[in-house]
Amino acid sequence: MAAVRVLLVGAGGMGRAHLRNLLALRDVEIAGIVDPSSAAIATTKHISGAVESTPEFSSLKAALEAVQADAAVIVTPHAEHFEQGQMCLQRGLHVLMEKPFVAGSVNARALIEMAQQAGRHLAVSYQRRLQGPYVYLKTLIESGELGEIRYATAYQAQSWLESQRGTWRQNRELSCGGQLNDSGSHLVDVMLWLIGRQPKSVFAHTDNRGTEVDIDSALTIRFEHDVICTLNVVGSASIQWWEDVAIHGSKGTALYRNGELLVAKGVHSELRPVAAEDLPVTTNPDENFIDLILGRISAPAATAESGYQVARLTEAAWESSEQQRWIAF
Incomplete structure (x- = not known):
């Protein structure tokens, strides 16, 4: 894999923190930025000229249908994590989820099993x-x-x-x-x-x-x-x-x-x-996640x-x- 194509899901303050981490890695390409707020995406794009022309989407569904991605970093309100994680895994993406993973242990177990069945990495951003x-x-x-x-x-x-x-x-x-x-x-x-x-x-x-x-x-x-x-x-x-x-x-x-x-x-x-x-x-969960996808480490x-x-x-x-x-x- 020449570069890991990452979909950033969530363009708020923490989304921008993840984006900065990802842009510092040579093996990453930002495939798209997802957020229902166009203003939030605009603010996020001001971080670097490297994402000035990156495709932007108001919904994850639209992004998954429009771009080719290898992984998703999900940085949205907690209640949305489970459904968004499911959508990404169903499309064959590896997933890094911001804390606190998903809402409830029942959903957590279900998403873990889905990732195992899909053969995709699923990690949590506990830095x-x-x-x-x-x-x-x-x-x-x-x-x-x-x-x-x-x-x-x-x-x-x-x-x-x-x-x-x-x-x-x-x-x-x-x-x-x-x-x-x-x-x-x-x-x-x-x-x-x-x-x-x-x-x-x-x-x-x-x-x-x-x-x-x-x-x-x-x-x-x-x-x-x-x-x-x-x-x-x-x-x-x-x-x-x-x-x-x-x-x-x-x-x-x-x-x-x-x-x-x-x-x-x-x-x-x-x-x-x-x-x-x-x-x-000190490193960060984004670098750790990319190393995992590229096979440099065996577990997140x-x-x-x-x-x-x-x-x-x-x-x-x-x-x-x-x-x-x-x-x-």
Whole structure:
């Protein structure tokens, strides 16, 4: 394959972020841009002269009928992911789906099976799995240097309540959930990935803060091998962004503090920062997806199965919050 012909489905802010990533790759050709808003497409095309003459479409159906494409990057409101993923797979396209994959674990499983039957790649855009500090942390855990993982905690704060007020992200019909299902989805995924154990049960409390969807969430998760995890997603914060992760093992501790990584190896040892030059190189889901299609790697950083697992845990958290009890997996 000389170049992977990619259909960009969704020309909003995140669509433009994906486009920038794709345009930086020499093995990619943008086959078309899809969005019901011509203004959004016009803004997106201003990114680069390379897409000035790229065909544009107001519907995915029209695009699939008009252009030849090898893959699709879907960056649309969450409620549209499942149908759009089906359409692309039926046309033989590989699919990279923005988080949180599709609405619900039942749809997630159905789309995974469709991709398997079609023999096409299906991946989720969980970029933390490709960021240097998190890759370092994952390698550190798997090496056994922290010993047996006993406790993990994650915290994410964002002014999501105000920044997304009035947008589709706080419309339950389009978003299929609130902050836990949106930015918080990244945090759920990275903790499942880092811990590497099967969740056994979850207890959660959520607060909608007067909206249609959850804004603030506090989860306690019990994993196999007696690993305890707490996960806090604060959408009503006044700050733009903060993210923390802590991993405590029998032989050491690792703390991620909003971009900085500190590690203590050994009992009673001091925390020391990990130098930037010692971190793995950060890449992105688009580059990872193209490498997958071209056979340079055998599996994506975040498989569709990981999207299914995030959906299962999120659903269990919502059920727990509604019933105020532990929900078993």
